[in-house]
Amino acid sequence: MYERQILICAGTGCISSGSLQVHEALRKELQKHQMEDKVRIILSGCHGFCEKGPIFIVYPEDIFYCEVQAEDIPELVEEYLVKGNVVERLLYKDPVTEDAVTSHQEIPFYSKQKRLALRNCGVIDPENIDEYIIRGGYQGLERALRMESLDIINMIKSSGLRGRGGAGFPTGMKWEFAYRNESDKKYVVCNADEGDPGAFMDRSVLEGDPHAVLEGIIIAGLAIGSDEAYLYVRAEYPLAIRRLRTAIAQAQEYGLIGENILGSGFGFKINIKEGAGAFVCGEETALLASIEGERGMPRPRPPFPAVKGLWGEPTCINNVETLANVSLIMRKGTDWYSAIGTEGSKGTKIFALTGKVNNTGLCEVPMGITLREIIFDIGGGIRDGKKFKAVQIGGPSGGCLPESHLDQPVDYDSLTSAGAMMGSGGMVVMDEDTCMVDLARYFLSFTQSESCGKCTPCREGTKRMLEILERITKGQGVAEDIPRLQKLALAVKDGSLCGLGQTAPNPVLTTLRYFQDEYEAHIFDRRCPAGQCQELLTYYIDPELCTGCRACTRVCPTGAITGEKKEPHVIDEEKCINCGSCAERCKFDAIKVK
Amino acid sequence: MISLTINGQNVEVEEGSTILEAADKLDIFIPTLCHDSRLAPVGACRMCLVEVERARALMAACSVPVMEGMVVHTDTERVHAARKENLQLLLANHPLDCLTCEKNGDCRLQDYCYLYGISESEYEGERKDYALDESNPFFIRDMNKCILCGLCVRVCHEINGAGAIDFTNRGFDTKVTPFFDDPLVESPCVFCGMCVDVCPVGALTPKQGIRQGRPWELQMVRTVCPFCGTGCGLELYVKDNKVVKVKGDPLSLASRGQTCVKGHFGIDFLHHPERLQKPLIRKNGELEEVSWEDALNLIASKLKRLRGEELAGFSSARATNEENYLFQKFLRTLGTNNIDHCARL
Ligand SMILES: Cc1cc2nc3c(=O)[nH]c(=O)nc-3n(C[C@H](O)[C@H](O)[C@H](O)COP(=O)(O)O)c2cc1C
Ligand code: SF4
Ligand code: SF4
Numbered sequence: 001m002y003e004r005q006i007l008i009c010a011g012t013g014c015i016s017s018g019s020l021q022v023h024e025a026l027r028k029e030l031q032k033h034q035m036e037d038k039v040r041i042i043l044s045g046c047h048g049f050c051e052k053g054p055i056f057i058v059y060p061e062d063i064f065y066c067e068v069q070a071e072d073i074p075e076l077v078e079e080y081l082v083k084g085n086v087v088e089r090l091l092y093k094d095p096v097t098e099d100a101v102t103s104h105q106e107i108p109f110y111s112k113q114k115r116l117a118l119r120n121c122g123v124i125d126p127e128n129i130d131e132y133i134i135r136g137g138y139q140g141l142e143r144a145l146r147m148e149s150l151d152i153i154n155m156i157k158s159s160g161l162r163g164r165g166g167a168g169f170p171t172g173m174k175w176e177f178a179y180r181n182e183s184d185k186k187y188v189v190c191n192a193d194e195g196d197p198g199a200f201m202d203r204s205v206l207e208g209d210p211h212a213v214l215e216g217i218i219i220a221g222l223a224i225g226s227d228e229a230y231l232y233v234r235a236e237y238p239l240a241i242r243r244l245r246t247a248i249a250q251a252q253e254y255g256l257i258g259e260n261i262l263g264s265g266f267g268f269k270i271n272i273k274e275g276a277g278a279f280v281c282g283e284e285t286a287l288l289a290s291i292e293g294e295r296g297m298p299r300p301r302p303p304f305p306a307v308k309g310l311w312g313e314p315t316c317i318n319n320v321e322t323l324a325n326v327s328l329i330m331r332k333g334t335d336w337y338s339a340i341g342t343e344g345s346k347g348t349k350i351f352a353l354t355g356k357v358n359n360t361g362l363c364e365v366p367m368g369i370t371l372r373e374i375i376f377d378i379g380g381g382i383r384d385g386k387k388f389k390a391v392q393i394g395g396p397s398g399g400c401l402p403e404s405h406l407d408q409p410v411d412y413d414s415l416t417s418a419g420a421m422m423g424s425g426g427m428v429v430m431d432e433d434t435c436m437v438d439l440a441r442y443f444l445s446f447t448q449s450e451s452c453g454k455c456t457p458c459r460e461g462t463k464r465m466l467e468i469l470e471r472i473t474k475g476q477g478v479a480e481d482i483p484r485l486q487k488l489a490l491a492v493k494d495g496s497l498c499g500l501g502q503t504a505p506n507p508v509l510t511t512l513r514y515f516q517d518e519y520e521a522h523i524f525d526r527r528c529p530a531g532q533c534q535e536l537l538t539y540y541i542d543p544e545l546c547t548g549c550r551a552c553t554r555v556c557p558t559g560a561i562t563g564e565k566k567e568p569h570v571i572d573e574e575k576c577i578n579c580g581s582c583a584e585r586c587k588f589d590a591i592k593v594k
Numbered sequence: 595m596i597s598l599t600i601n602g603q604n605v606e607v608e609e610g611s612t613i614l615e616a617a618d619k620l621d622i623f624i625p626t627l628c629h630d631s632r633l634a635p636v637g638a639c640r641m642c643l644v645e646v647e648r649a650r651a652l653m654a655a656c657s658v659p660v661m662e663g664m665v666v667h668t669d670t671e672r673v674h675a676a677r678k679e680n681l682q683l684l685l686a687n688h689p690l691d692c693l694t695c696e697k698n699g700d701c702r703l704q705d706y707c708y709l710y711g712i713s714e715s716e717y718e719g720e721r722k723d724y725a726l727d728e729s730n731p732f733f734i735r736d737m738n739k740c741i742l743c744g745l746c747v748r749v750c751h752e753i754n755g756a757g758a759i760d761f762t763n764r765g766f767d768t769k770v771t772p773f774f775d776d777p778l779v780e781s782p783c784v785f786c787g788m789c790v791d792v793c794p795v796g797a798l799t800p801k802q803g804i805r806q807g808r809p810w811e812l813q814m815v816r817t818v819c820p821f822c823g824t825g826c827g828l829e830l831y832v833k834d835n836k837v838v839k840v841k842g843d844p845l846s847l848a849s850r851g852q853t854c855v856k857g858h859f860g861i862d863f864l865h866h867p868e869r870l871q872k873p874l875i876r877k878n879g880e881l882e883e884v885s886w887e888d889a890l891n892l893i894a895s896k897l898k899r900l901r902g903e904e905l906a907g908f909s910s911a912r913a914t915n916e917e918n919y920l921f922q923k924f925l926r927t928l929g930t931n932n933i934d935h936c937a938r939l
Contacts, residue, residue, distance in 0.1 A: 300636065449764060449766075453742060454638045454761075457683065467718075493651075495640045
């Protein structure tokens with residue numbers, strides 16, 4: 001009989017901060033204390049709070065230890081497991097009050113979340129199918145096996161589930177199209193390409209709860225009348241791929257994949273295809289081309305994949321998170337699901353919260369929550385007491401929303417009308433030190449280099465937009481640049497073949513819409529209000545703070561700083577090349593920029 | 595049949611037709627750079643964008659299938675703006691050396707810029723800067739002029755099957771190259787020259803015609819390739835009674851514009867000084883020019899002296915199937931089965 005259960009996170013984030021070493025140390029330490037049969041260790045999937053990893057939770061008490069290292073283990077075992085004294089220094093501390101929190105339920109990062117797609121992540125051992133089954137796994141499939149295809153489709157339709165891969169297309173409708181296109185062969189494809197930089201929700205689901213996705217895939221196959229699926233996972237996700245392979249093998253052994261599933265007569269096969277990692281390969285038609293062994297370039301739609309997809313056959317493509325929701329909806333029912341969220345957007349969405357917030361990581365929230373709640377409650381507000389400036393939502397081709405939108409509900413339609421999009425759920429928070437022009441330039445440089453090169457507006461247009469933005473951030477902007485950017489952005493949006501080009505201008509359009517004054521400051525005043533664009537900075541020395549120590553004069557490569565010893569120094573603007581070396585060297589914080 | 599409206603005119607076309615095909619039926623012009631009816635549509639160049647009522651974005655006429663009741667506009671401000679913007683963008687990355695470009699006068703980029711009154715791009719910035727590939731004797735590849743329409747890639751994959759070239763890199767650096775960007779001679783290219791024929795701009799230039807005449811100075815003569823019995827149609831481009839260059843004839847029913855290296859580039863013999871133009875008979879050890887009548891008489895008299903198996907016939911791939919059939923029939927009538935053909939060698 002085990003007395004305690006310890007969950008050590010073995011998601012990619014915690015593994016890289018040392019959780020496997022923690023596991024090894026714990027194993028040895030338990031042996032030393034002869035406690036191996038009293039404490040059960042589980043390597044779990046991601047808890048989302050990667051910033052505080054490795055995460056280490058002790059049950060049944062539910063004590064949440066974070067940033068645990070192998071060196072901490074002897075103390076943890078001795079003090080807590082043996083003597084029962086909570087090791088305070090390893091508890092989570094509230095960033096504002098600095099109070100220690102013992103249970104993870106009390107941590108604001110978790111308390112506002114609603115973890116549906118992530119229901120098992122961090123809770124079960126993803127390499128053990130029994131743990132999934134104990135928590136209700138494969139009940140949805142069992143139910144679906146007793147239903148007609150159209151009834152399954154209607155159930156998903158009335159749940160209101162919309163695709164989590166970006167476009168938010170109603171999943172039930174997509175299934176119905178694929179169902180109605182008759183063919184001897186049909187495919188289900190699970191899109192696990194996850195190319196948005198900084199997004200890792202799909203990876204976490206695959207690593208932490210692979211069966212939830214497999215179950216969703218099989219249900220989709222049952223609904224549209226398909227007997228084979230491809231799971232397209234980027235090769236940069238080796239752990240996800242390994243766990244998926246393990247999960248498929250276990251499900252096969254249990255008769256949940258393969259011929260005659262649970263004696264129903266329905267057979268289904270799941271293949272894994274490793275993608276070489278191009279952002280555009282997440283676009284559904286490019287993804288299909290890639291599975292077929294072609295270069296990942298989008299194809300014109302129509303025909304849509306539901307009509308003519310993989311190898312010309314009707315194909316239903318869904319995102320990982322979408323499918324993880326499917327298995328839950330089938331188990332818990334439509335009414336339960338559609339009670340969560342808003343009128344047009346049901347359920348929850350996982351966001352990868354990063355940038356200048358106190359708590360970064362993965363959070364799953366009900367649709368309709370406000371941006372303010374995500375950023376200030378879950379995210380714990382802006383780091384270092386700075387001021388919130390904007391939030392980029394929807395990945396590199398999402399939009400950038402200002403403070404006036406903080407109380408906006410997060411759902412598909414509101415985000416789109418504000419010029420942003422749900423996208424795959426990237427959320428980057430910016431503070432007052434972020435330059436909005438530079439931000440647009442940064443995202444565009446990503447989309448430009450990831451453009452597949454097929455169509456003219458995207459390939460050439462994003463390049464010219466990027467060049468204009470580069471010139472503006474270097475102080476070489478001209479008045480016509482703003483209308484020119486606007487014109488180009490609309491042309492690229494309106495004329496591009498696939499979603500990449502059609503959305504790539506969003507960061508430019510939204511920053512122009514909400515922060516045009518910053519563009520103007522760069523162009524007309526040759527000034528970067530956020531003080532980020534190197535070429536536009538003016539360094540000066542605050543005479544009050546300068547002690548005349550001469551440290552700066554020794555590092556300035558152009559000899560721009562002069563002054564007598566122990567007297568305040570001055571910087572010659574003409575000679576200064578804005579390298580910033582002096583500011584880095586000054587011990588008295590006397591060198592400022594404007 | 596599907597019925598739709600384009601610019602207010604009604605038209606009926608077969609199900610599965612594209613908007614472009616429907617517009618064609620009404621003689622409504624839609625510019626294209628990446629379209630070729632022999633190849634699967636890709637919708638890459640975005641020159642054929644049209645407005646379809648109730649559609650959110652502009653649609654590529656070359657690839658969108660018609661739908662019952664569709665209402666299409668090809669002549670709106672939004673459509674023209676999109677096309678102009680595309681031309682602006684292509685020009686911003688194109689060497690404007692039309693004065694010496696072989697394609698001048700036969701270039702679709704030039705034609706459309708003329709149509710829309712665009713003489714230079716309003717965008718300045720980086721341009722492609724690639725070395726020429728002159729590695730093969732037949733044509734020059736200048737990827738600085740390439741507009742990445744993909745026609746050459748598709749003709750090479752879909753029609754020839756050689757698959758010698760494809761797109762490499764991404765974004766602005768996208769380029770059509772052989773494997774590893776090696777010179778074309780080191781690739782599986784068979785130099786059929788079909789890519790040269792489909793290229794809408796001056797990126798692929800046949801060496802034979804260089805500085806031999808402007809397109810408008812050349813007279814096009816349609817003919818059948820003399821090299822083998824397939825009977826591919828060729829377009830000969832002639833100036834001052836001299837064939838300057840050759841292209842496949844897209845109207846030929848036998849070949850629909852397809853060629854092989856011989857038909858496309860093997861024209862040196864045409865105007866070669868040593869080319870045999872009249873029959874020759876060796877008399878007293880010297881070859882002498884004679885009439886066709888004398889030559890045929892000589893052959894007939896020699897054939898008459900041979901009996902049955904003493905005679906053998908050797909036929910040529912330059913003859914058609916029908917000619918080859920007649921040839922073997924003729925020899926069998928003369929009593930021999932000793933018949934062979936150069937294609938077996
Ligand atoms: C450039 C681009 C990248 C995309 N990347 C992804 C991705 O990484 N993962 C994903 O699920 N969908 C991605 N999509 C969306 C897919 O094309 C497709 O809409 C989605 O997989 C459909 O699944 P859903 O209906 O379940 O959302 C991308 C789309 C575009 C245009
Ligand atoms: S929009 Fe961009 S990524 Fe999409 S097909 Fe065109 S060039 Fe490729
Ligand atoms: S070389 Fe010519 S045919 Fe080939 S992609 Fe470039 S422009 Fe098109």
